[in-house]
Amino acid sequence: MSTTPEIYDTVVVGAGLTGALIAHHLAEAALNIVVLEATEAPGGTVGRGTGLALLGTPAPYVALQTRLGPDKGRQVWELTRQNLDLLTAILHKLHQEATHVGSFRMTDDDTEAGLLQESAVLLRQNLYAAEIDDATEYGYLVGMRTADDLAFDPAALTAALLDHANITVEYETEVQAIRPHPGPVSENATLSVWAHKRYLLARKVVLANGAHAIRLNRKLGSILYPTSMHAVDFRNAGVLPTPLVLRQGQVVIQAHGNDWRMVGWTGAQQDVLPALTEVAQQLCPKAPVIGRHSWWVAQSTDGLPVVGQVPDMPNVYTVNGLGPWGLSWVCVAVDRLIGLLLHGEEVGVLTSERFFVP
Numbered sequence: 602m603s604t605t606p607e608i609y610d611t612v613v614v615g616a617g618l619t620g621a622l623i624a625h626h627l628a629e630a631a632l633n634i635v636v637l638e639a640t641e642a643p644g645g646t647v648g649r650g651t652g653l654a655l656l657g658t659p660a661p662y663v664a665l666q667t668r669l670g671p672d673k674g675r676q677v678w679e680l681t682r683q684n685l686d687l688l689t690a691i692l693h694k695l696h697q698e699a700t701h702v703g704s705f706r707m708t709d710d711d712t713e714a715g716l717l718q719e720s721a722v723l724l725r726q727n728l729y730a731a732e733i734d735d736a737t738e739y740g741y742l743v744g745m746r747t748a749d750d751l752a753f754d755p756a757a758l759t760a761a762l763l764d765h766a767n768i769t770v771e772y773e774t775e776v777q778a779i780r781p782h783p784g785p786v787s788e789n790a791t792l793s794v795w796a797h798k799r800y801l802l803a804r805k806v807v808l809a810n811g812a813h814a815i816r817l818n819r820k821l822g823s824i825l826y827p828t829s830m831h832a833v834d835f836r837n838a839g840v841l842p843t844p845l846v847l848r849q850g851q852v853v854i855q856a857h858g859n860d861w862r863m864v865g866w867t868g869a870q871q872d873v874l875p876a877l878t879e880v881a882q883q884l885c886p887k888a889p890v891i892g893r894h895s896w897w898v899a900q901s902t903d904g905l906p907v908v909g910q911v912p913d914m915p916n917v918y919t920v921n922g923l924g925p926w927g928l929s930w931v932c933v934a935v936d937r938l939i940g941l942l943l944h945g946e947e948v949g950v951l952t953s954e955r956f957f958v959p
């Protein structure tokens with residue numbers, strides 16, 4: 602272990618897409634950043650290949666408005682639209698491919714069909730593109746088409762973001778504890794960061810380590826819970842014209858190169874595989890499975906991301922609780938954290954202060 606620890610402006614914990622975005626934006630502001638990653642590679646949970654950033658939330662628009670109230674519901678949906686704009690801009694800047702694939706959210710349940718129809722009307726009134734269409738070709742009743750949803754390669758974007766002169770990335774370096782710096786408090790080193798075979802000092806730390814953040818701050822454990830997600834790749838004849846969203850947003854099927862990828866999740870206690878198998882047998886009965894990938898993602902108790910100060914840990918911040926539709930939020934959530942860190946701006950509806958009074 603080094604006896605003279607380096608001092609960084611900011612230590613980012615986790616080299617998933619969230620950590621890479623945070624590191625990149627801070628590095629662009631001429632700060633000196635180190636990203637500490639527990640595994641041997643960047644990319645986090647989402648895996649290689651196609652990721653889908655969807656407009657909106659797993660719950661239909663009217664259900665969101667009923668739960669949060671009309672104004673907050675509209676505000677939350679609008680954040681996912683802003684996320685698509687920010688994602689498009691960063692993909693363009695880093696010469697990454699982005700395809701506006703849209704999506705088709707289908708149901709065979711009468712009540713949900715009513716919610717989708719009502720949602721499409723309200724969304725059009727609020728100037729979003731949303732159309733109701735027949736879904737019988739897939740064996741469903743109806744579906745709602747949206748236009749702006751974006752397909753891209755999250756692992757490639759993560760690697761491109763981290764490739765920056767002001768960013769150092771250290772792999773196989775799992776952070777185990779963050780403590781106030783024991784020496785005389787200086788503006789340049791307020792925190793000490795203890796990692797596997799590594800000790801360093803920092804002015805600020807950002808936890809971008811998903812479900813694992815609860816091990817570094819117990820209070821985060823009271824608002825974040827892990828959800829198991831599963832991706833199954835299968836070889837199906839025929840092109841998938843647009844991603845399909847099923848089972849109230851809990852199953853998404855998207856093109857994955859020449860194959861199809863199905864991503865699913867259920868409630869925290871349930872196994873998602875039976876639900877995925879059932880959908881696969883119904884939609885593509887003869888398609889062979891060619892790959893599987895599963896991981897945990899963190900969701901917050903109110904379903905929205907958590908952005909800002911970590912409780913009881915001055916100068917420690919987080920972007921967390923992005924959930925199964927994490928790519929619908931990641932850019933806008935990071936944008937709000939960067940606004941807070943660099944300019945002292947309000948985080949707004951995603952603030953961690955909704956759970957923890959500062």
Ligand SMILES: Cc1cc2nc3c(=O)[nH]c(=O)nc-3n(C[C@H](O)[C@H](O)[C@H](O)COP(=O)(O)OP(=O)(O)OC[C@H]3O[C@@H](n4cnc5c(N)ncnc54)[C@H](O)[C@@H]3O)c2cc1C
Binds near residue numbers: 637652
């Ligand atoms: C199989 C699968 C497919 C998915 N597909 C989609 C999709 O198409 N669209 C969508 O919207 N969402 C999708 N998601 C959800 C989405 O991936 C997540 O919401 C999002 O990636 C979370 O990103 P993150 O960077 O915050 O966290 P993570 O991706 O979990 O990254 C956290 C990183 O921190 C590291 N880490 C953890 N603890 C420590 C520590 N103590 N020290 C150092 N490093 C640490 C981890 O190794 C990891 O690399 C998918 C999830 C899975 C599992």
